């Protein structure tokens with residue numbers, strides 16, 4: 001018991017998991033009952049702040065589960081591993097599953113996650129009684145989302161929402177929160193498996209339109225949206241966002257008057273067609289309150305983004321910048337110094353937040369911008 005508590009204390013020291021911690025994981029005592037103390041510590045002391053995965057099958061979960069846990073049936077874990085937060089954070093997991101050794105082998109070692117303890121929930125009437133007394137047992141399909149949106153989005157979303165609501169209130173003269181909330185639409189370009197779209201959808205008040213050219217990734221997003229009852233708030237489209245060849249010449253593009261140097265008339269038409277397509281996906285074809293781009297760059301899209309954001313709306317962008325620190329390497333995927341700021345300033349956006357050369361956990365430099373389109 002003491003060993004287990006020690007393990008959790010060490011991991012709350014806010015240091016990314018290291019080889020040493022992997023070692024600790026291997027030496028964890030898996031005896032079932034000794035871990036109840038840590039479960040109650042998660043409830044009482046940590047206030048559900050980290051993820052607890054229930055690996056039982058869906059029927060078992062829906063008939064009875066602990067509140068604030070996440071249902072991922074064990075056999076679905078390999079294809080749903082993307083739903084977990086990124087590896088290498090100071091997260092702890094309680095995993096509930098009958099076959100403890102299987103969990104250790106399959107999840108922790110193969111995927112690199114750290115498991116702090118495992119509880120066998122079945123047939124433990126004493127545990128269920130205790131949890132019921134604390135009003136922590138429920139039935140049904142509610143399941144907590146574990147994956148994380150990009151932190152630039154989560155750190156800025158409240159500010160974006162407050163500003164949009166204020167403008168809506170002014171323009172529609174309405175004060176009911178509901179009528180304002182239902183009409184916020186975000187477009188996520190290069191949305192991948194939808195971490196940001198799903199986050200916005202589950203926040204409430206948002207409809208998220210995710211665009212990517214990978215069916216595999218888009219289907220992960222739609223499957224997750226279905227599982228978490230978010231499908232009415234998420235739309236996904238397979239669209240090639242790169243209709244024309246774009247390489248280094250686009251560094252010279254004059255975005256202020258939207259002339260694309262080194263571009264043929266045919267290329268311009270293709271880009272105009274892309275702009276019209278993206279606009280058509282927005283409600284009333286009027287544009288988006290938020291265009292979000294995370295870790296994706298195709299320079300000809302920048303003026304299109306500026307155009308399809310509604311007046312008073314926002315662009316939230318972060319992606320890799322020079323110098324390359326591994327991947328990506330090609331200049332066309334790397335922003336230059338101050339580039340996002342200059343691009344959107346030249347489109348007359350107001351810069352709300354700007355961060356240059358923020359380093360990701362793996363050391364790759366990124367640039368981040370939150371900018372607002374003027375109302376007039």
Ligand SMILES: C[S@@+](CC[C@H](N)C(=O)[O-])C[C@H]1O[C@@H](n2cnc3c(N)ncnc32)[C@H](O)[C@@H]1O
Pocket residue numbers: 150189190191192193194195211212213214217239240241242293294295296
């Ligand atoms: C590094 S991922 C970022 C995914 C997501 N935004 C995130 O942060 O998790 C880049 C995404 O851009 C998409 N992408 C690349 N080329 C594309 C294209 N020509 N059209 C549409 N999407 C594209 C990829 O499929 C991939 O999902």
